[in-house]
Amino acid sequence: MRLLALIFLSLYISLPSYAEVTIIFSGEESGYLEPCGCTKEPLGGIAKRHSLLSLQGGPNKLLPISLGDLVGHVTRQNEIKMETMVESLRQMDYILHNIGEKDIHIGPEVLSYIFYSSPLELLSSNVLISSSYGLKVSPFVIKEIEEGGTKVKIGFLGILSPHLLEDNHKDIEIIPPSEALRPLVNQLKDRVDLLILLSHAPFEESLNLSSIFPEFQLIVSGHDVDHPIVRRSGNTTVVTCGTKGKHIGLYQPLHKPGGLEIFTLDDRYHESQEMLSLLQSYQQRLRDEDLLSKVERQAPPGDAAYAGNIICGTCHQAAFLHWKTTGHATAYETLVRVEHQYDPECISCHVTGLYYTTGFESIENTPLLKGVGCEACHGPGSLHKEQAIKGLKAEGYGKSTAGTCQTCHDLEHGPDFHFEGFWQKIIHPKEEVKG
Numbered sequence: 001m002r003l004l005a006l007i008f009l010s011l012y013i014s015l016p017s018y019a020e021v022t023i024i025f026s027g028e029e030s031g032y033l034e035p036c037g038c039t040k041e042p043l044g045g046i047a048k049r050h051s052l053l054s055l056q057g058g059p060n061k062l063l064p065i066s067l068g069d070l071v072g073h074v075t076r077q078n079e080i081k082m083e084t085m086v087e088s089l090r091q092m093d094y095i096l097h098n099i100g101e102k103d104i105h106i107g108p109e110v111l112s113y114i115f116y117s118s119p120l121e122l123l124s125s126n127v128l129i130s131s132s133y134g135l136k137v138s139p140f141v142i143k144e145i146e147e148g149g150t151k152v153k154i155g156f157l158g159i160l161s162p163h164l165l166e167d168n169h170k171d172i173e174i175i176p177p178s179e180a181l182r183p184l185v186n187q188l189k190d191r192v193d194l195l196i197l198l199s200h201a202p203f204e205e206s207l208n209l210s211s212i213f214p215e216f217q218l219i220v221s222g223h224d225v226d227h228p229i230v231r232r233s234g235n236t237t238v239v240t241c242g243t244k245g246k247h248i249g250l251y252q253p254l255h256k257p258g259g260l261e262i263f264t265l266d267d268r269y270h271e272s273q274e275m276l277s278l279l280q281s282y283q284q285r286l287r288d289e290d291l292l293s294k295v296e297r298q299a300p301p302g303d304a305a306y307a308g309n310i311i312c313g314t315c316h317q318a319a320f321l322h323w324k325t326t327g328h329a330t331a332y333e334t335l336v337r338v339e340h341q342y343d344p345e346c347i348s349c350h351v352t353g354l355y356y357t358t359g360f361e362s363i364e365n366t367p368l369l370k371g372v373g374c375e376a377c378h379g380p381g382s383l384h385k386e387q388a389i390k391g392l393k394a395e396g397y398g399k400s401t402a403g404t405c406q407t408c409h410d411l412e413h414g415p416d417f418h419f420e421g422f423w424q425k426i427i428h429p430k431e432e433v434k435g
């Protein structure tokens with residue numbers, strides 16, 4: 001009998017394609033549905049994530065879970081984005097979403113509207129939202145999976161660190177995590193084979209929870225940690241896969257104890273057609289709601305208005321003709337090429353003066369302000385034009401420095417930027433200008 005069992009065991013182990021319970025985790029997308037394409041090596045995005053999941057799926061039984069913080073800010077665009085995110089999670093067969101502080105910022109009304117019709121379970125063991133919103137939040141979720149003829153039960157708990165919420169939200173109560181977890185862990189530990197905590201908290205706080213609750217095999221942590229970290233703490237693995245959905249975690253607890261892997265979503269993963277269609281309809285909604293016309297604008301510095309490149313070109317011909325040959329002149333067309341020209345989050349750096357009155361509004365209303373024009377670097381120039389016509393000196397107009405460039409060439413959208421080299425690539429030809 002023992003011999004038979006041994007043979008059986010060795011057969012069992014030597015079957016590499018054996019279906020594994022595979023927990024996939026992601027979180028803190030903070031609004032990154034897709035990489036923007038501004039850098040050479042764009043990472044992340046739901047379209048690549050989907051193909052990773054398809055590759056890992058196959059014979060494996062996937063349980064994708066989401067840590068929290070789908071979008072970054074509270075705007076109409078982010079509400080649409082959140083709906084798109086939750087729909088993408090549904091299509092990727094996610095089973096649950098843990099509540100993060102940014103999910104709370106978006107408001108219980110929006111959350112209940114979005115999750116009302118979603119099969120995704122909303123999880124939180126310590127966030128209590130007033131029942132008046134009709135939002136169903138589960139303090140724990142148990143999944144039962146059959147593997148190799150045996151049933152495996154996995155219990156998921158989820159917390160949000162109270163330190164991450166600055167304001168008191170009416171209708172929302174946050175219980176200290178260890179206080180909320182203690183009775184639930186006691187209740188679940190003998191009912192399930194595996195306990196997993198989604199800890200929407202700074203990494204140190206999650207480590208601390210791992211020593212209070214050695215019952216957890218895995219703690220998925222996060223909050224503002226850019227890169228993945230994996231730490232063993234007693235019997236518990238504490239892991240974060242970083243922010244913005246660039247990395248996705250995978251955990252196969254049964255056959256490879258501690259079997260944990262983090263994938264970086266780079267060019268090796270193709271973009272899934274289903275997610276690309278979803279992203280396309282997201283762009284269409286931004287267009288249908290004409291969100292570009294609704295961006296908040298302030299008066300530009302000084303009393304000047306934006307004039308448009310062609311006006312500048314009447315006097316600064318050499319600079320104008322040269323500018324037309326640079327990528328700045330066609331930055332709007334770049335967005336048209338990638339079908340993002342109605343996306344306010346993209347267009348601010350690919351046109352001139354979006355956040356100012358008299359700046360770019362739409363291609364129909366302000367065609368002269370498309371692209372990174374003269375005034376994107378020199379500031380609105382109507383007064384300078386009038387003064388130049390009168391033959392007055394251009395006093396103090398138009399100083400442009402490295403800081404000007406870096407409003408757009410920031411770490412996210414131009415990590416290789418350095419002023420000297422970049423300026424030399426687009427420096428204006430010398431010219432004599434007469435008023």
Ligand code: HEC
Nearest residue numbers: 307311312315374378381385388389393394398433434435
């Ligand atoms: C009517 C002709 C005219 C127009 C239109 C005009 N400029 Fe000028 N600009 C001049 C002249 C002349 C000077 C040099 C004045 C001086 O010597 O101070 C000048 C100087 C400048 C300078 C250098 C300022 C400095 O500190 O020396 C910048 C930058 C500039 N213009 C940008 C622009 C931009 C951008 C536009 C379009 C919004 C524009 N100009 C439109 C005639 C014009």
Ligand code: HEC
Nearest residue numbers: 326327328330331334349350372376404405408422423425
């Ligand atoms: C309003 C936003 C904005 C500002 C300000 C800005 N850039 Fe750019 N820059 C862009 C965008 C967008 C692109 C990509 C254009 C494309 O190809 O679509 C770009 C591309 C470039 C390129 C590559 C284009 C080429 O023709 O090779 C260089 C070089 C560059 N910028 C230098 C600078 C420098 C130097 C400054 C400051 C003096 C600056 N930029 C200021 C947005 C900006």
Ligand code: HEC
Nearest residue numbers: 036037038334338340345346347349407408409410413414
């Ligand atoms: C904060 C400013 C900023 C925002 C916001 C921004 N971009 Fe860019 N984008 C840039 C800069 C700067 C470059 C040039 C980077 C470089 O060459 O170093 C660029 C380059 C690009 C390029 C490559 C152009 C080429 O062919 O070389 C694409 C495509 C692009 N952006 C698309 C987008 C999309 C889509 C969005 C919105 C999801 C977006 N951008 C949002 C600043 C921005």
Ligand code: HEC
Nearest residue numbers: 312316319320323328372373374377398399400401428430
């Ligand atoms: C990407 C940013 C950027 C854009 C776009 C840009 N400039 Fe400039 N410009 C600069 C910088 C940087 C300088 C050099 C520093 C300074 O003098 O402010 C400069 C200098 C100038 C000067 C001073 C004289 C000189 O040649 O040194 C003039 C005039 C000028 N630009 C006009 C224009 C006009 C006209 C356009 C549009 C056709 C334009 N610029 C587009 C960044 C830009």
